[in-house]
Amino acid sequence: MELLNLFLSFLKIGAFTFGGGYAMIPLIEKEAVEIHGWLTTKEFIDILAVVEMTPGPIAINSATFLGYKVGGVLGSVLATTAVVLPSIIVIILIAHFLWKFKNSPYVDWAFKGIRPVVLGLIVSASISVAKNAFIDFKSVIIGGVLFYLISFKKLHPILAIILAGVAGVLVY
Known part of the structure; x- marks a missing residue:
């Protein structure tokens, strides 16, 4: 079923x-x-x-x-x-x-x-x-920085994923 x-x-x-x-x-x-x-x-x-x-x-x-x-x-x-x-x-x-x-x-x-x-x-x-x-202020900062880098600095999305992973490991 x-x-x-x-x-x-x-x-x-x-x-x-x-x-x-x-x-x-x-x-x-x-x-x-x-x-x-x-x-x-x-x-x-x-x-x-x-x-x-x-x-x-x-x-x-x-x-x-x-x-x-x-x-x-x-x-x-x-x-x-x-x-x-x-x-x-x-x-x-x-x-x-x-x-x-x-x-x-x-x-x-x-x-x-x-x-x-x-x-x-x-x-x-x-x-x-x-x-x-966005579970806390740190996650909002990581998301905001990556949004800025992708939207305005044209950071490649794959690099953004890698940076987010590294930032998550370092911050948490």
């Missing part, structure tokens, strides 16, 4: 989220932490950190990691399949109808309406992660 819940949860996440992995994070957190209790909030943040450092799409990596935690290798396969299945179906349908509707103003308007929702989901995920990642 747990594997079916895992499959249906990630199928729902894959079907109702636009904007990629970052937009899926709040939905994954809700399913994994709040609804099913597969993870604690701390475990979710830890998995999210690993998922963001691992090559590949965030949604697929999240499904694979969480699926493995819940149901081993079979859980990984089911969760990963479920999260990509809606996209595969939609892409096949879009490819079939693309030429017929490519100049439709309705399609253009729909995508313009979806953009703010995607931004909202990404901001929601950021706030959720920040609430649990």
Whole structure:
């Protein structure tokens, strides 16, 4: 039954989220932490950190990691399949109808309406992660310095991850 819940949860996440992995994070957190209790909030943040450092799409990596935690290798396969299945179906349908509707103003308007929702989901995920990642003043300082270095000094994200790890070891 747990594997079916895992499959249906990630199928729902894959079907109702636009904007990629970052937009899926709040939905994954809700399913994994709040609804099913597969993870604690701390475990979710830890998995999210690993998922963001691992090559590949965030949604697929999240499904694979969480699926493995819940149901081993079979859980990984089911969760990963479920999260990509809606996209595969939609892409096949879009490819079939693309030429017929490519100049439709309705399609253009729909995508313009979806953009703010995607931004909202990404901001929601950021706030959720920040609430649990900033555990004290030292963590706020580390996060703030790295935000500044990445945003304004164009520090490479991989270097930022390494610096954050070193700072964490030194400070904590």
